[in-house]
Amino acid sequence: MRETWNTVERLVEWLDAESTVSPEMARLLRVLKISEEAGEVAEAIHGVTGSNPRKGDSHTWEDVEAELCDVILTGMVALKTITPNAAEAFERRLAHVAERSLGHRPPGRGGKEAGSA
Numbered sequence: 001m002r003e004t005w006n007t008v009e010r011l012v013e014w015l016d017a018e019s020t021v022s023p024e025m026a027r028l029l030r031v032l033k034i035s036e037e038a039g040e041v042a043e044a045i046h047g048v049t050g051s052n053p054r055k056g057d058s059h060t061w062e063d064v065e066a067e068l069c070d071v072i073l074t075g076m077v078a079l080k081t082i083t084p085n086a087a088e089a090f091e092r093r094l095a096h097v098a099e100r101s102l103g104h105r106p107p108g109r110g111g112k113e114a115g116s117a
């Protein structure tokens with residue numbers, strides 16, 4: 001995970017170097033970018049299901065996978081942009097959500113207690 005966050009940091013440095021807007025505007029735009037990428041996930045889902053007769057089957061599940069990765073990546077870039085401690089913030093939040101949802105259940109059991117239906 002450290003290598004991933006190092007790559008995210010390099011991307012943020014690159015974006016900062018190429019930015020033509022104020023740092024405050026860059027922060028807002030990077031958060032908004034998450035919505036743009038989420039929209040691309042929705043577009044890919046519509047493309048997989050062929051729900052738009054004009055476009056037909058325009059996407060694959062691999063496209064959905066790539067767009068979901070874009071959402072995750074843009075979220076990481078936005079987080080790293082607003083805090084230098086992005087990795088720690090993410091780990092804290094993940095631990096919080098896991099504790100809230102999984103409690104003290106041991107890993108690898110699908111969240112169900114042995115013998116439960």
Ligand SMILES: [Mg+2]
Nearest residue numbers: 037040067070
């Ligand atoms: Mg995308």
